[in-house]
Amino acid sequence: MTTQGWLQILLYVAVLVAITPLVGGYLARVYTGQPILLDHFLRGPERWLYRIFRVDPNRGQDWRAYARSLVVFSLAGWLVLYLILRTQDIHPFNPQNFHSATWDVTFNTASSFLTNTNWQYYGGETTLSYFSQMAGLTVQNFLSAGVGIVVAIALIRGITGRSERSLGNFWQDLVRTQLYVLGPLAIIGALVLVSQGAVQSVSHYLTVRGPTGLSQTIAVGPVASQEVIKELGTNGGGFFNTNSAMPFENPGGFSNFFEMLLVLAIPAGLTATYGRMVGSRRQGWAIFSAMAILFVVGVTVAYAAEAHGSPAQHAAGLHTSAFTGSTGGNLEGKEQRFGIPGSALFDTITTVTSAGAVNSAVESYTGLGGAVPFANLSASEVIFGGVGTGLYSMLLFVLLAVFIGGLMVGRTPEYLGKKIEAREIKLVSLGALITPLSALLATGLATSIKTGGRASPPISTPALIGKPQGFSETFYAYLSQANNNGSAFAGYSGYVQPSPGNIGAHGVTVPDLLGGFTMLFARYAPILFVLAIAGTLAGKKVSPAGLGTMRTDNPTFVVLLIGVILLVGALTFFPALLLGPIVQALTNHLY
């Protein structure tokens, strides 16, 4: 650990705290229709979009109508994405002449990008045409992020609503998200990334001959335009196989910092949006505080663990302490330009959110360092979480905490003046438990059948079968897909590439389908529950706060909320975590 490392982490947290009210305030204006500067330029295009979409933006939708529009739109998105990915043979912008991946891999990929997961059973630069990356994946990077955000906004409207007849209009929210939020930020962000060295080209891969006469083929592509929305929309799917570790995606120290800010900008900002929309900024800050505390603990543990080094390094005779000119630490699967702090911070940020982008190999993290992403995922992505998904998942826990708090003091639980009754708590419990349940069921299924777990031929590494690392890989795969995160212990795979650089990987059907269905179910089932909760809350009368009302904007509540999150996560996942990362964290034994 170095002072410089801690300073970088400290500066990141400080900047995040500073931009949260700015981003949040802007988002609140966008979704409440208050005037903003961009109106002058975008009001026209916005109206034009409503006209060709044939929608009346002023027509409010109740939760069922809102959910129906969302589901139908998602279904259309899935079909178009699947079609694009399966027709690479006729694509323009396919200079490497890549064929399409097989149907099972494509099912997984389409489900993955639709659900904001961006789990990748393929290597981008060896599988996908530029057209697939742009018209297929980049588009869903924008749209899946938009869908997450609008659900959070609908839930806020439910909480503040006076009538169950309207949660807003799905199409209006979606269009405004793209036009006023994601679009402009992506354009600016892409140029910032190119200025730092990210590539942005549609040319053929470059072949060079180096000083000793060896030839090297260098993949390029329209990278920056996808990279920026990959981070901003907490998507996380890399243009290249090694994601943000590849220098063309993340060329240096500043781009790394910038990408990390893009990831948390909206999830953190939405807490402030929430505060403004419910009329009490303290409510937003309370939620932000609970998230930030858990986040800071995570990054501290990850940095300390990675700086210490791994048992395998020590067994090989390596000294892992930092000294002048060397970062030290567990540098296996990490880049020199990020070092340990830039890797540990990035990894924590992309696993508390649903981004799942990586700039270092998660599988190579130490037991304790790797336990941090495990813990983040086990907390159901509520520590900031994905864009929108983080806030609405966190609000489920807030309602749960209010309910538990109400039981403790013996009063009917109320949140912001609305009574939380049996129906809401049933929906909250279902919504909060579906993701962990999907993760555990899929992991259990995968480990119990031959082709589901790490043992699956032909990708097996016999040395790992039945060992903690092998179990961690399988468990993490389904935990990540159920949480729509997308980061991976990447030794676990669902496709086979016969020889490197070869075109036409073929899939391993079981993990492809199991993962694909897990992602779809764990994304849309909670969304429907959240919208249903929004619907029932919207119709409730607001009762004025009295003396006995439990406050939800003070430190006591923050502690209670953190307690509930830890309790639910630990009770659900502790047995499984014991078998993987915790065993590895507790021992220096090599397997």
Next chain:
Amino acid sequence: MRRDIVTAAIAIIVFTILLGVAYPLAMTGVSQVAFPGNANGQRLYVNGKPVGSKLIGQQFADPVRGANGKPKLDKNGNPVTNPDPRYFQPRPSATTPPDNASATTFSNLGPNSTATRDAIASNIQAYLQLEKPYTPGLTAGRVPVDAANSSASGVDPHISQANASIQAHRIASVRHLPLSTVMALISRYTDGRTLGFFGEPGVNVLELNLALSRQMGTH
């Protein structure tokens, strides 16, 4: 329902055109004009021919020739190589062949795995074999971690300053240069932290090797 289906179909097509074609191509156009070097991958040229990218690590190695004089190939059909002692050497890479910039990958070696220990030990061995003749007293414990652990991208363009300083002894000796000249070049091609703060410093291996060749007047 019908209304939703019609709107969804129109919306997905319009968004695909706007966000999937217009936006990335516009960004490409602007980037190619505003930052042509960066947008195309910061190519480095020698005598007008591209020799690599500043951001992408590459191998500085010579093909091993078999008894018949032809280059030996491994089981994947890639040439077997030995590091060229005249050049600074990059970090270990998990790609096939190493530093494959069109099929990047991690090693995915776990923290408690014997396979990891063996891979690290073999990297240390290779490093000692190359450097020890020029740096007597170099032991496994003094090998910088970046020289023993494979990178994340498999094409890490940098090595640590400590690693470069050890290799400098070999370079100076093989190229008959004063050590001070080599050390000066190292500090010249060290990419510091961005704005003096972000990230970690690293020595750009390709730039450094090209500068060495210029220094010698050979390519």
